[in-house]
Each structure stands twice: as C-alpha cells, then as structure tokens.
Amino acid sequence: MDFxxxxxxxxxxxxQSSHEVIANAVEQTVMAEQVGFSNxxxxxxxxNNYSLSPSPLMMVAHTAAKxxxxxxxxxxxxxxxxxxxxxxxxxxxxxSLSNGRLELGIGSGYQYFEFQRFGTNLDDxxxxxxxxxxxxxxxxxxxxxxxxxEHLDIPPSSIATRPMxxxxxxxWVTTGNPKLRERTFREGWNLFVTALLGGMDQxxxxxxxxxxxxxxxxxxxxxxxxxxxxxxxxxxxxAEIDHYxxxxxxxxxxxxxxxxxxxxxxxxxxxKEVPTDSDPTLEELKKNLPVGSVNQVIDRLLAEIEVLKPDxxxxxxxxxxxxxxxxxxxxxxxxxxxxxxxxKEVGTGxxxxxxx
Numbered sequence: 105m106d107f108x109x110x111x112x113x114x115x116x117x118x119x120q121s122s123h124e125v126i127a128n129a130v131e132q133t134v135m136a137e138q139v140g141f142s143n144x145x146x147x148x149x150x151x152n153n154y155s156l157s158p159s160p161l162m163m164v165a166h167t168a169a170k171x172x173x174x175x176x177x178x179x180x181x182x183x184x185x186x187x188x189x190x191x192x193x194x195x196x197x198x199x200s201l202s203n204g205r206l207e208l209g210i211g212s213g214y215q216y217f218e219f220q221r222f223g224t225n226l227d228d229x230x231x232x233x234x235x236x237x238x239x240x241x242x243x244x245x246x247x248x249x250x251x252x253x254e255h256l257d258i259p260p261s262s263i264a265t266r267p268m269x270x271x272x273x274x275x276w277v278t279t280g281n282p283k284l285r286e287r288t289f290r291e292g293w294n295l296f297v298t299a300l301l302g303g304m305d306q307x308x309x310x311x312x313x314x315x316x317x318x319x320x321x322x323x324x325x326x327x328x329x330x331x332x333x334x335x336x337x338x339x340x341x342x343a344e345i346d347h348y349x350x351x352x353x354x355x356x357x358x359x360x361x362x363x364x365x366x367x368x369x370x371x372x373x374x375x376k377e378v379p380t381d382s383d384p385t386l387e388e389l390k391k392n393l394p395v396g397s398v399n400q401v402i403d404r405l406l407a408e409i410e411v412l413k414p415d416x417x418x419x420x421x422x423x424x425x426x427x428x429x430x431x432x433x434x435x436x437x438x439x440x441x442x443x444x445x446x447x448k449e450v451g452t453g454x455x456x457x458x459x460x
Contacts (some may be wrong), residue, residue, distance in 0.1 A: 105446060106142035107141050107142060107443050109136040109141050109419060109422075110179060111147070111421060112157075112451055114354075114355065115153040115425075122156055122456070126328040127148070141439065144176055148178060148182050151218065151373050153373065153375055161194050163176075165197075177207030177208070179455070180210050187211065188236065193271075197253075199268050200267070201235075206269070207239075208272075209277075209296060210240075215363065219424055228280060232256075234284065235254065237277075239251040239258065242318060245272055248260055275291075276296050276331060278296040289317055292327035295328060296332075297330040297414075299410075301393065303392035304407070306320040307408055332408075332418065334417055335348075336405070336420075338396070338400075345395050349393075351424030353389070357380060360380055383393045402441075402442055402446060405446055409450055438445075
C-alpha cells in the first residue's frame with residue numbers, strides 16, 4: 105500500500121492567478137516527496153478553470169528536475185485529444201528525463217467542452233482510446249513499429265528516445281467501460297477507480313465492478329495494481345475540514361456541469377459554481393469520507409481498504425482555492441502519522457487481491 109498526491113490545479117476565482125496555481129502544484133510535489141508520498145499525479149484539462157494543467161507530461165518533466173525519488177504520473181492523459189506519434193515519442197522522452205519515474209495514466213475523456221475545441225468527436229473517444237491501447241505497447245517496446253486502424257495510421261517508425269523503464273512505464277487505465285476494464289486486467293495494466301464523494305456503499309459498488317472485470321478477464325488480477333482516488337482530510341479544526349469539503353463540492357459541481365454540458369460563465373472562461381439537486385451536504389460528506397481527527401481518518405481508511413482492497417490511494421491535495429500553507433501542513437500530517445499507520449496495519453505490498 106502506498107500513497108500519492110493528486111494535484112488537479114484548480115482556479116476557483118480570479119483571486120488566484122494561474123501562475124500561483126501552477127507554482128502551488130509544483131510546491132506540493134516537492135512536499136509530497138519530502139514527507140513520504142510515493143507518487144504525485146497531474147490531471148489534464150483544457151480551456152477553463154476546472155483544471156489549469158493542459159499537459160501532465162510537461163508537469164512530469166518539470167517536477168522531475170525538482171525531485172529525485174518520487175514517482176510522477178499523468179492522471180490522466182486524455183488520449184483522443186493527442187496526435188499519436190507525438191504522444192508516443194514524448195512518453196519515451198519524459199521517462200528518460202525523469203530517470204525512469206514516469207507512471208503513465210491514460211483515459212478517454214468525458215468533457216464535450218474540451219473535445220469540441222480540439223475538433224474531436226466525443227462519441228468516438230472510446231474507439232480512439234482502444235486503438236491507443238493497441239499501439240502504445242508496440243511503440244514503446246518494439247524498435248520499429250507500425251499501426252493501422254480507423255483513427256490511427258502510423259507507418260514504420262521508431263521512438264528515438266526509448267523509455268528508461270524496461271520494457272515501458274507502468275500503465276494506469278481510467279475507464280468506466282467494463283470491456284476496457286477487462287482488457288486492463290488481461291494485459292496486466294493498472295486500474296484507477298474513484299467513489300467520488302460517496303461513502304461505503306459506493307465503495308462496495310466499485311469493488312463489485314472490479315471483481316466482475318477480473319472474473320471476465322479470465323485472470324486473478326494479481327498482475328495489476330488498483331488505485332483509489334480519494335478525498336480526505338485530518339484535523340481537529342472543524343473550519344479547516346469544512347473549507348476543504350466546500351472545495352471538494354466546488355470540484356464536483358464543475359465536473360457535473362461539464363459532463364452534462366450545463367456549464368455557465370459570465371466572461372467565457374471562469375465557470376459559475378452552480379448547486380445541483382444531487383449535491384451532498386457537508387454533514388453527508390463528513391459521514392462519507394475519511395475526514396476528522398487523525399485517528400478517525402486512519403480508522404475510516406482502514407475500513408475502506410478492507411472493502412476495496414486498493415494497492416494505491418491518491419489523495420486529492422489540491423482543490424479549488426484551499427489555502428496552500430494549510431495544505432502543505434496537511435501533507436506533513438499524512439506523511440508523519442497517517443501513511444505510516446496505514447502501512448503498519450496493511451503492509452507495503454502492491455499485489456491486488458481479488459475478493460473471495
């Protein structure tokens with residue numbers, strides 16, 4: 105069991121400059137390494153304040169020069185928005201720049217807003233993504249490769265800067281498509297899942313989906329790692345917890361509006377935070393999530409781990425306009441108290457255990 109910092113790089117208002125948001129993301133990465141997180145993860149989104157990180161691979165390349173041991177990952181590269189040959193070449197290049205520390209998280213995307221501006225059809229995203237799954241291992245593992253499919257057509261080519269990791273960086277797949285989850289386990293790739301802001305019932309549901317995919321794959325899932333994206337915060341200060349959860353709710357509202365194409369803006373950029381009928385209350389979030397005192401967070405995480413059986417937990421350390429100094433102190437709490445306690449209880453192994 106190990107832990108990562110998931111850095112979304114959000115801008116909740118113009119009181120945050122874009123430069124400040126990105127600088128904070130870099131600072132959190134350095135802190136994550138110092139306090140004992142194994143990974144830092146960077147999102148990819150475009151053209152609005154939901155996330156200011158348009159290129160996870162560029163973030164990895166930059167933060168690799170400021171760190172030495174922490175694993176650095178994309179969570180995720182939205183593959184249908186890429187030009188395939190450039191993406192494949194840059195994966196090898198970034199793995200070399202990071203001295204073999206790249207974790208390659210990939211997904212198909214869900215925001216019509218982004219696809220429209222890239223001139224890509226969201227309806228084709230799953231098919232394009234599946235074609236990328238075919239070509240990535242060939243490009244990164246074979247000296248000369250070629251690929252010909254409906255959306256990707258690459259003549260015989262060679263990645264000039266080969267990945268440092270042999271044969272390629274670990275792949276993490278984020279998808280709600282059951283067939284692609286099955287393939288993930290067949291190939292021995294890793295899977296990222298989330299319960300969003302849901303509680304134990306949602307975690308049980310996610311575990312059931314994982315077990316179905318493992319069974320359908322014809323494997324026991326042991327070659328894959330299961331990553332769990334989670335909101336969590338440890339403090340005896342109720343106001344701090346409430347502010348963190350308010351920012352988590354801000355993220356949910358923007359994501360909901362982008363997914364459902366209901367986003368609103370007054371100036372063409374900064375999206376309005378519009379409440380929805382399905383918004384949980386802060387009290388519901390406190391019941392659902394690992395928040396509270398250090399011991400409460402540890403106990404809740406252990407209960408969630410017992411159900412989901414993840415190998416990796418990615419904690420959301422950057423949400424909305426949460427205060428940077430407070431979050432850096434929070435990361436120290438996780439590194440000093442929570443991560444060691446969890447690892448002492450469940451171990452540091454990385455093998456995904458299928459449910460009985």
